[in-house]
Amino acid sequence: MTEEKINVVGVNILKQNGVDVDELLKQLVYNASVEFTAFYYFTNLRAHCTGIEGESIKGVIEDARLEDLSHFESCLSRIYEIGGILPNDAQEFIRMSGCEFLQLPPNKTDIKEILKKCLVAEQGAIVNWNKVCNMIYDKDPTTYDLAKDILREEIEHEAWFLELLYGRPSGHMRRKFAGERPHTRKHSRSLDLA
Numbered sequence: 686m687t688e689e690k691i692n693v694v695g696v697n698i699l700k701q702n703g704v705d706v707d708e709l710l711k712q713l714v715y716n717a718s719v720e721f722t723a724f725y726y727f728t729n730l731r732a733h734c735t736g737i738e739g740e741s742i743k744g745v746i747e748d749a750r751l752e753d754l755s756h757f758e759s760c761l762s763r764i765y766e767i768g769g770i771l772p773n774d775a776q777e778f779i780r781m782s783g784c785e786f787l788q789l790p791p792n793k794t795d796i797k798e799i800l801k802k803c804l805v806a807e808q809g810a811i812v813n814w815n816k817v818c819n820m821i822y823d824k825d826p827t828t829y830d831l832a833k834d835i836l837r838e839e840i841e842h843e844a845w846f847l848e849l850l851y852g853r854p855s856g857h858m859r860r861k862f863a864g865e866r867p868h869t870r871k872h873s874r875s876l877d878l879a
C-alpha cells in the first residue's frame with residue numbers, strides 16, 4: 686500500500702463526532718472473533734444434540750449458529766472501512782474470543798448442559814454488541830445500524846434458549862428457514878446464495 690497519507694473522510698467524521706476509533710476497532714475485532722468462534726463451537730454442540738429430544742433442539746441451535754456466521758460477516762467491511770484489519774494469525778483470532786467455555790460438556794450429549802452453554806454465549810454476545818451501541822450512539826450511524834441489528838438477533842437467541850431451558854416464553858420461536866437472519870441479512874449479503 687502507498688506510504689502517502691490518505692485522507693479518509695469516513696474516519697475523519699467519526700473523530701469529529703467524538704468516536705474513539707481505536708477503541709471501536711478493538712471492540713469490533715474482538716466481537717468478530719467471538720462470533721466466528723461461537724459459530725465453530727455451535728457446530729459441534731449442535732452435532733451432539735442426539736436422540737428424540739435432541740432432534741428438536743438441533744434446529745434452534747442451527748438458526749443461532751448461522752446467525753453468528755452472519756454477525757461475523759456483517760462486521761467485516763466496517764472493520765476495514767475504518768482502518769482496521771483482522772489478526773494475521775488465525776489462532777490469535779480464535780484465542781482472543783475467550784470462547785473455550787463452549788467446548789462440549791463432560792457428558793458430551795447432555796442436552797441441558799449444551800443449552801446452558803448456548804445461553805451463556807448469547808448473553809455474552811448481548812453485552813458485546815450493547816457495548817458497541819453505547820460507544821457510538823449518536824456519533825456513528827453506520828456502525829450503530831449494524832450493531833443494533835446484531836444486538837436484536839442476539840436478544841432473540843437468548844430468549845429461545847431461556848424458553849428451552851426454563852419455559853420462559855420467547856414469543857418468537859424459530860426462523861422461517863435456517864439462515865433467515867431477519868435483522869442482519871442486509872449486512873451479510875455475501876452469504877446469500879442467489
Ligand SMILES: [Fe+2]
Nearest residue numbers: 720753756810
Ligand atoms: Fe452472534
Ligand SMILES: [Fe+2]
Nearest residue numbers: 749807839842
Ligand atoms: Fe447469537
